[in-house]
Structures are given as C-alpha cells and as structure tokens.
Ligand code: GCO
C-alpha cells in the first residue's frame with residue numbers, strides 16, 4: 001500500500017481548524033488534527049510545503065519510521081509548528097492502520113484498561129453565585145470532575161471567563177488585551193473554592209487553571225491556600241520553561257500540580273516527570289507529536305507516579321479528541337481528560353463515533369479513530385483570521401497570558 005495524496009484542509013465552523021487527510025492507493029484514508037490556535041496557517045504551510053511532498057509514495061504502515069523521518073529529517077527539532085505537523089501525519093497513519101486491521105485504535109495500543117474515559121467539564125462565570133449554578137448543571141449532566149474559573153473582583157476580564165455559555169479565547173484578527181493583578185487573584189480564588197466545597201461537599205473533583213500567571217513562590221501560596229478544598233489539580237501555576245521552578249512549589253504545598261498543554265515533546269517535561277515535580281502531564285495528541293510520541297511521554301510518566309490529563313479545549317478538533325480517547329482508554333496511568341464541547345457546526349463538519357455518557361467519553365468501536373472530516377461542508381466555512389489575547393499588569397507591563 002502507498003500514500004497517493006495528502007490534503008491540508010483549513011476550515012472555520014465556529015473556529016479555525018487545520019486537518020490533514022491522507023489518501024492511499026487502496027482507497028483507505030486517515031485524518032489527523034494539525035490545529036495550532038492563533039498560528040493555524042504556519043502549520044498548514046509547513047505541511048503543504050515540506051511534509052506532503054515527502055509522504056507521497058510512502059508505505060502508510062510504517063508509522064514509527066515516518067515519525068523518525070519527519071523529526072530527525074527536519075534537522076530543526078521540536079517546537080509547536082513542527083510537532084503539530086508531525087502529529088497530524090502520525091494520527092492519520094494510526095487511523096489508517098486501524099481501518100486496515102478492522103480494529104479501533106485503542107485495540108492496537110493494547111486494548112482497554114478501563115470502561116470509559118473520565119472527563120472534566122468547564123464551569124465558568126463572572127460571580128461566585130453564578131459559577132455555583134454552572135457547576136450544578138455539570139453535575140446534573142453526570143460529570144464527576146469540574147474545572148472552576150470565575151471573574152476576579154477589581155479586574156474587568158480574566159482567563160477562562162466569558163460570561164457566556166461558550167468560552168473562546170481567540171478573537172477577531174488582532175489580539176485583545178486583558179489587565180491582570182496577582183494580588184486580586186490570590187485574594188479571591190480561595191473564597192471561590194470555599195463556596196464550592198460548602199455547596200457541593202467533599203467528593204466532587206475540582207480543578208483550577210492558573211494559566212501560567214504566577215511565580216513559583218506565589219503559586220506555592222495559592223496551592224497552600226487551596227489545600228483545605230483538596231483540588232484534583234492546580235493547572236499551569238507558572239510558565240514552565242524553567243522546569244526547575246516547580247521544585248519550589250512542591251516544597252510548599254500538597255495541592256497536586258498539572259502542566260503541559262503548551263509542551264511539544266518529552267524533553268519539555270523530562271525533568272518535571274523524573275523529578276516527581278508534577279502529578280499530571282497534560283500534553284496532547286496534536287501538540288506533542290501524535291499518538292506515537294504522546295504514548296512515549298505517558299510511558300515515562302507512568303514510571304514516576306505521574307498520570308495523564310490531556311488538554312482538550314475547543315481549539316483541539318474532534319479528530320484530536322477521538323485520538324486522545326483511544327490513548328486514554330489504553331494507558332495504565334490515565335488520570336483525566338479535558339472535554340470542552342464543540343459547537344454543533346464543528347460536530348457536523350467532523351462526524352465522530354465518540355460519545356458522552358454519565359461523566360465518561362467513549363471512543364466507540366469503529367475501525368481506526370472513528371472520526372472523519374466532511375470536506376464539502378468544511379469548504380463552506382472559510383478560514384477567519386483570529387488571535388489569542390495578550391495580558392498586561394495594571395501598570396502596562398506585558399505578563400503571561
Ligand atoms: C485549557 C487551556 C485553554 C487554552 C487554549 C489556548 O486548559 O483548556 O488553558 O483554555 O488557553 O487551548 O489555545
């Protein structure tokens with residue numbers, strides 16, 4: 001079997017997505033997500049100009065060889081653009097392998113290790129009162145784990161809170177600007193979780209995303225102040241380029257730490273994992289080199305008591321979500337999977353067999369990944385330039401977003 005064609009499809013059914021579709025001479029096709037929020041066209045160009053030409057004529061069965069060819073062959077290693085492009089190829093090849101074998105991909109990864117994939121929902125609202133009712137709706141839908149974000153009194157806007165049903169960080173064309181105050185934030189967040197625990201009791205799993213905004217000692221203080229409310233995790237407490245920085249947080253708090261949505265390779269988290277400085281690694285199929293490389297990261301993590309917690313925001317397409325669920329179902333050290341529902345338009349463009357039931361997602365039993373792209377429908381939603389926001393301190397200094 002040979003690869004005869006690879007199409008890069010850019011579409012915007014509510015938000016932008018980049019998808020690679022690989023076609024073989026026997027008619028079997030596979031799909032991979034290549035979406036990099038706010039930088040979509042960079043990956044599309046990388047694929048079109050540098051990857052698609054070397055795929056034509058290759059044997060689609062050689063997944064590992066193709067991965068190494070694209071990684072080592074590029075010479076310029078790692079980085080979100082390169083790794084998202086490699087991920088798309090890798091994911092599509094796993095899809096093809098599953099279809100040829102007549103098996104869902106999780107069976108090729110060793111079979112199921114659990115009945116379903118526990119997912120966490122998002123509850124976000126400006127006030128504490130309204131976030132409690134958002135959490136209540138999540139619980140009614142069957143979710144056992146909820147990420148909680150609220151507005152911060154004294155700040156006009158903040159990460160993760162839109163005040164509307166859908167949270168979408170990317171906005172039209174040029175970046176929006178938010179204003180940030182660590183003092184206001186650190187004062188408010190413990191009040192939020194005190195109210196949530198008082199309302200929902202001790203067993204609902206609660207998560208919070210700091211979105212890289214603190215220093216290690218500030219994160220240590222936050223972790224400590226949240227200890228009475230026993231969170232499942234405190235996410236991205238600090239920017240993680242300095243992996244060593246997590247040692248300081250760790251010395252001061254027992255609040256579990258999750259990190260990794262912006263990581264692209266095992267080298268970005270090697271120190272965090274082997275030093276047991278984190279509890280959950282949140283790398284994703286699309287941004288960390290596909291199923292092949294993500295599995296490598298999770299296997300390393302398993303040796304060090306670190307569990308998975310893959311990123312699953314709406315900018316990761318249903319193709320990525322489907323692939324993530326196959327990995328989640330198979331690995332021994334699964335922790336949690338993020339699940340932010342896509343818009344109905346997105347779900348229509350990407351027909352899929354995964355489904356939600358009682359707090360779990362199930363990938364379904366279709367051969368391959370169980371997801372596809374309706375190219376004709378996708379063509380009706382042309383790309384729209386969109387940018388992620390930037391963040392500034394109250395005095396105007398640029399701060400982590
Ligand atoms: C999350 C993330 C997202 C990111 C977004 C960027 O935990 O879901 O932090 O909200 O900000 O995916 O593209």
Ligand code: MG
Pocket residue numbers: 209211235236261
């Ligand atoms: Mg996050």
